[in-house]
Amino acid sequence: xxxxxxxxxxxxxxxxxxxxxxxxxxxxxxxxxxxxxxxxxxxxxxxxxxxxxxxxxxxxxxxxxxxxxxxxxxxxxxxxxxxxxxxxxxxxxxxxxxxxxxxxxxxxxxxxxxxxxxxxxxxxxxxxxxxxxxxxxxxxxxxxxxxxxxxxxxxxxxxxxxxxxxxxxxxxxxxxxxxx
Amino acid sequence: xxxxxxxxxxxxxxxxxxxxxxxxxxxxxxxxxxxxxxxxxxxxxxxxxxxxxxxxxxxxxxxxxxxxxxxxxxxxxxxxxxxxxxxxxxxxxxxxxxxxxxxxxxxxxxxxxxxxxxxxxxxxxxxxxxxxxxxxxxxxxxxxxxxxxxxxxxxxxxxxxxxxxxxxxxxxxxxxxxxxxxxxxxxxxxxxxxxxxxxxxxxxxxxxxxxxxxxxxxxxxxxxxxxxxxxxxxxxxxxxxxxxxxxxxxxxxxxxxxxxxxxxxxxxxx
Numbered sequence: 507x508x509x510x511x512x513x514x515x516x517x518x519x520x521x522x523x524x525x526x527x528x529x530x531x532x533x534x535x536x537x538x539x540x541x542x543x544x545x546x547x548x549x550x551x552x553x554x555x556x557x558x559x560x561x562x563x564x565x566x567x568x569x570x571x572x573x574x575x576x577x578x579x580x581x582x583x584x585x586x587x588x589x590x591x592x593x594x595x596x597x598x599x600x601x602x603x604x605x606x607x608x609x610x611x612x613x614x615x616x617x618x619x620x621x622x623x624x625x626x627x628x629x630x631x632x633x634x635x636x637x638x639x640x641x642x643x644x645x646x647x648x649x650x651x652x653x654x655x656x657x658x659x660x661x662x663x664x665x666x667x668x669x670x671x672x673x674x675x676x677x678x679x680x681x682x683x684x685x686x
Numbered sequence: 687x688x689x690x691x692x693x694x695x696x697x698x699x700x701x702x703x704x705x706x707x708x709x710x711x712x713x714x715x716x717x718x719x720x721x722x723x724x725x726x727x728x729x730x731x732x733x734x735x736x737x738x739x740x741x742x743x744x745x746x747x748x749x750x751x752x753x754x755x756x757x758x759x760x761x762x763x764x765x766x767x768x769x770x771x772x773x774x775x776x777x778x779x780x781x782x783x784x785x786x787x788x789x790x791x792x793x794x795x796x797x798x799x800x801x802x803x804x805x806x807x808x809x810x811x812x813x814x815x816x817x818x819x820x821x822x823x824x825x826x827x828x829x830x831x832x833x834x835x836x837x838x839x840x841x842x843x844x845x846x847x848x849x850x851x852x853x854x855x856x857x858x859x860x861x862x863x864x865x866x867x868x869x870x871x872x873x874x875x876x877x878x879x880x881x882x883x884x885x886x887x888x889x890x891x892x893x894x895x896x897x898x899x900x901x902x903x904x905x906x907x908x909x910x911x912x913x914x915x916x917x918x919x920x921x922x923x924x925x926x927x928x929x930x931x932x933x934x935x936x937x938x939x940x941x942x943x944x945x946x947x948x949x950x951x952x953x954x955x956x
Binding site: 607610 | 715727729755779781782783784806809832833836877881889890891893895897903907914915942
């Protein structure tokens with residue numbers, strides 16, 4: 507049993523070194539930086555368990571992708587090549603850019619609130635899964651915001667689409683919701 | 687050859703291979719994605735044209751892991767004796783991938799070109815040389831950087847616009863009439879790309895970016911550059927030119943609001 511203690515010690519050291527504390531409010535620092543390993547009021551889930559959960563829920567879970575979306579500048583010359591990459595998402599996900607901003611504008615906040623209400627049928631017990639990219643704070647913020655709206659089964663998937671694709675789970679190409 | 691000299695190294699390499707094995711299969715998938723993307727870009731930017739391997743003709747360098755995705759330094763170098771008339775810089779996975787297109791004039795020395803760009807996500811960067819006979823040659827570099835397109839340009843949009851268009855020029859090597867010299871051009875311009883949120887108003891700052899730069903020396907063209915939203919804030923371009931005598935470099939930049947910025951510099955200056 508000595509190896510167990512040793513493993514625990516190594517794990518503890520690893521955690522102490524790697525740990526990023528949860529900020530008290532929303533994170534407004536750099537979007538792409540190390541994220542915490544927890545989310546108060548929510549559950550953290552990883553790719554294989556998420557796939558199993560989605561299977562159990564028979565498409566009952568609401569999946570929200572909060573990655574940012576490229577915006578074509580209005581004055582981009584027609585000679586420019588505007589070719590945003592196809593956006594891969596977990597099948598069934600709704601893509602709400604901006605929902606995970608640290609201080610989201612009021613119009614985005616209310617759009618997100620209404621969109622979640624519609625998708626869950628106003629059921630605060632429905633499973634809500636929020637993700638974006640790996641090492642990306644938008645999903646942490648987006649999940650925290652969903653919790654603040656009163657949802658009781660919020661899962662934060664910190665591995666993001668990269669973590670999902672890394673284990674060869676399927677994706678679909680989606681377009682963003684028309685946020686205000 | 688020396689890599690496998692010691693058994694310990696061989697073991698270490700074997701372990702490394704085992705650890706990275708699942709990642710390699712994922713990487714294969716990513717490689718396929720990147721290949722498809724590059725094919726799409728080739729068809730869109732260079733329709734019906736062949737692109738050959740740029741080995742020995744053009745090379746592109748950038749830090750493999752950039753410190754700041756909004757300010758990624760890229761260096762393009764031309765070698766060999768083919769005459770290069772234009773260079774394209776393509777950031778594959780940016781939404782507007784063609785970051786810059788340089789066309790060289792008679793006063794240019796195109797061997798070494800540096801600029802700073804925004805990188806939206808992990809991506810290949812392609813540098814394409816177009817030779818005088820119309821052939822295209824490509825080289826590539828993978829860069830790990832993310833978020834460069836939405837990174838705020840600064841805390842204050844008004845301040846960023848205040849001395850817009852101010853320019854500086856610096857010679858990086860000794861002036862020697864008839865010999866190529868490297869120069870660094872700095873232009874004050876926020877180069878807003880329309881994806882940056884103002885930190886106070888929480889609205890997107892409208893795009894305003896440099897669309898073209900013309901540099902001439904004593905009336906002869908050094909380069910013409912077309913660009914859009916991938917150039918970094920306060921563009922810095924390092925380029926070569928061949929001055930046959932003391933004289934004046936004239937730089938004309940035009941932005942997307944159709945504002946023109948002019949500056950003339952005495953060369954070698956004081």
